[in-house]
Amino acid sequence: MYPLGHLALGYLAVVALARVRDWEFRYPHGLTLALLAVGTQLPDLIDKPLAYAGVLPNGRSLAHSLLILTPVVFLGGRYLTHKGYGTEARVLAVAIGSHIVGDSYLLVFRQEWRELGFLLWPVVPGLQYPGDNVAPWVRILNAGFDSPQLQFQYLLFAGAVAIWLVSVYRRRQRRAAT
Template sequence: MWPWGHLAVGYLAYSGLRRTRTTRPPTGTDVIALVVGTQFPDLVDKPLAWWVGVLPTGRSLAHSLLTASVLLAVTYGICRRNGHRSRWAAFAVGYVSHPFADVLLTVLAGGYGRATFLLWPILPLSSPASGPSVVGVPGDFPIELSLVVAAVYVWLADGAPGVASVLPLGSDPHRER
């Protein structure tokens, strides 16, 4: 899945969870944590596999639910102590949605063996190491595009949270003067 597809899946999941639990849309800082979470597995695995060569594939260490459980337990303790549980929840939803989004369509098509990275290193990886590629699965593009359109719609309906967090203070058009 492309980075924007991961972001779309993560945003839809987190916004839905947040609205179900609190009836409020996500906050700007939560969205920033969510963005990092949705990209985190690829930001770790792909460089370490493709350019450094210390991982067997671009879907291994950070895509594994074993790694995710340890990392999320540690970050939960830190965020809880600092009063940032909603940021942790946003990061966690983004992080956990990533590996499942990578494999969902494959598993639905019966390719269960392609999901072994979810329990790596307990299960062997299903494919050998490969280099960087920008070629996605063409049949997945309409699905990802639909997810992105839906996520943008929900994000706008939520008030575009996160924009004010990354714009310079004087650039926020909604800020009161």
């Protein structure tokens, strides 16, 4: 999944969970929105540059591994909650989790189990992806805008932006009424 797709999926996941779980907010804004944006990109911000530099075996290893992410997110969430940032911890955890879902869902649907090995890195050795030797920003430009996977991500992003715009409009209406 590409950055806009990750951002959209994370935003929609947080909005849905905020409604279902009755969080303190309906739509993320301010700090929670910033943490959501960072969290949805974090695994790629760590893995892609390190793979491009030759430090990691590929662009889906360290920060994409459930063996690494699960304890880090759990301990980080506990720490943030202890410091009074429970909402922020939940948003960050959902954002990071949505990134992993975004990178995995097609592989599950296609039953490409070997490709899912990155979830258990370093126990399962990482695959070499053809794009690992290409700078991340070049890969985005070379992806083409007519692939069905990218079109789905653009639709997801458009939906997330529409929901965000409605939330901004409603928040401004509430402020004007008071």
